[in-house]
Amino acid sequence: MIPLVRAEVLKYVSTRTSWGLTLGMFLTGAGFAALFGGLIIYGDILDGIKLVDVVPELTLARIVYTAGIQFGYLLALIIGILSIGQEFRHKTISGTFLATPKRERVIGAKVVALVVIAAFSGLVHVIGVLIGGGILLATADLPIYPDPAQLTKTLLLMLLVLALWSLMGLGIGVLIPNQVAALSIAIAFAWILEPLAGFFLTFADWGDPIARVLPSQATAATLDVFTGTDAELTQALGGAADPLAWWLAALVLLAYAAVMATLGLVRTRSRDIT
Secondary structure, eight states: OHHHHHHHHHHHHTSHHHHHHHHHHHHHHHHHHHHHHHHHHHSOOSTTOOHHHHSOHHHHHHHHHTTTHHHHHHHHHHHHHHHHHHHHHTTOHHHHHHHSOOHHHHHHHHHHHHHHHHHHHHHHHHHHHHHHHHHHHHHTTOOSSSSHHHHHHHHHHHHHHHHHHHHHHHHHHHHSOOHHHHHHHHHHIIIIIHHHHHHHHTTSTTTHHHHHTSHHHHHHHHHTTTTTSOHHHHHHTTOOSSOOOHHHHHHHHHHHHHHHHHHHHHHHHHOOOO
């Protein structure tokens, strides 16, 4: 199994696209932490009330450091799709399955390799947010790393979130072997359709429980950004009034990743590869 995992990691790092996505992880982390952090710290988003005066320092740091997570998990989703989509596109999947006839071992190796790759990419993203957000907080004369234990927990949960989104991408890439179609559908769903659905569901009494378990809402809840902030202020900042507990939200994301990976395995075992 270890040689298979090593081969999958080598496939990824040997392409220029992989390094472009890694650079994208860094730039989105640093850029959006600085951009949205600047708007939050210096902007007037609460009708004349400065956010720095009403939000705990830990929550403020969490908001700044997680500002680019939507773009981060979108890139992680793309990494997952490309891990299998490129094999279908370039017809190397036949050679992969001829070398390893037990297809479940191939998918298992891709899952393990993706976790490793996503952890590395996530670490690059975290370094970016710490640089971009840290410089911003320092220039605003605010603590760069308040409550180290709790902030470290949030940053580690970012790595978990990115790994789980990459596994969702793997499942999508297997279910939709056309790489262009898989990328288009996944990006449209994750970036436009699903967030809009979650937004509109919150306006219905019956829709809020559904909205809380959608991937984007579960991601925000996993990061536990607004702990210690009252519900009214949380909603004003774009958070959910009654989010899932962080560990429960993480299990929801894990369930999505497990279902997508399992569907991918079933589909791969039954597909004719030519």
